[in-house]
Amino acid sequence: MRAVVLRRHGPAEILSLESVPDPTTGSEQVLVAVEAIGLNFAEVLSRKGLYGWSPDLPYVLGMEAVGVIEEIGDRVEGREIGERVLVASQFGSYAEKIAVAASSALPALDSYTPEENAAFGVNYMTAWVSLLEMARMRHTDRVLVSAAAGGVGTAAVQIASSFGCEVVALASSDAKLQLARNLGATDAVCYGNIGFPDQLLDTVGSRGIDVALETVGGHVFKACADCLAPFGRIVVAGYAELDYKLWNPISLWRAWRGMPRMSMESMYKGSKGLLSTHLGYLVPYPEIVRPVWDRLTTFVEEHKIRPIVGHVFQLADVAEAHQLMESRGSMGKIVMRV
């Protein structure tokens, strides 16, 4: 099969397709013929050697895809050849085939195109887990979402606004904020402007924010944390802005300074909380994750939410797709067709 094998860390240009043997199907696995792949910011970090959850080199890059079951391990029950599934994995999805634990292959959504299915799993689960499972969002909450035009961000804006919440979107450009408004955000503030964070404080006023989903870090995290109302909860699901290089101690120090953190004193004085999640570390708990997935899929189907597929590439153009995400130029999800 053809696959993108990460043999060393480096810039996007190191990525290309090569021929490798097909994966073998373990007894508790299914083998999936991949149709479309969702690109995640974590894969940009993995490529650079900056992602703690990555396996050792070399490995096939990629954490999610949609495809059709082609083979079923002999200890797997209740699955069918030809079933369309979403797969989540620590690695292996930038390929024509991937073998995953049967519990990590979830039924694709019938009403979605392959591209929409590829754009759904990781982003919507991250948004849902952050807002509903961690922050316990309520209909009356006012919700703040950073990087609101990105993969996780668009999912969070759609979910929170469909839930009935007032949503304040943050992003780095006016075009991105317009997308967030189109998806239901009631207010939008650009953190690329000189007036930030004052503009944000003016927008939220004394009412403040009840729930924030933050994925940028640095000054954006600080501004979001400063807006929290009493009983406010901020969930950190990433820190994309922190630019560190393994071999550069100054960049490591800058990144350490920009890491989201909150003192116990500021939490008790403000009656507010800092929470965090990482889907990868939930993989060993399918019995906990599956009911969450079922609640999420029921919700998006009831509210007719469709993932925002912003850019579609061929898998052979993987380097270009990575460059787009790294350049901060993407809106919605980047998907690669196989």
Ligand SMILES: NC(=O)c1ccc[n+]([C@@H]2O[C@H](COP(=O)([O-])OP(=O)(O)OC[C@H]3O[C@@H](n4cnc5c(N)ncnc54)[C@H](OP(=O)(O)O)[C@@H]3O)[C@@H](O)[C@H]2O)c1
């Ligand atoms: N915890 C989890 O389980 C989990 C799962 C999935 C994703 N995540 C995290 O959620 C965030 C979004 O992930 P995603 O895959 O949906 O990506 P994405 O939002 O589509 O793209 C990343 C976004 O981050 C913002 N950003 C800020 N600083 C950046 C920088 N220096 N370089 C590039 N982008 C920068 C950009 O939006 P602006 O230009 O508007 O700032 C960019 O569009 C990431 O931090 C990721 O690590 C966490």
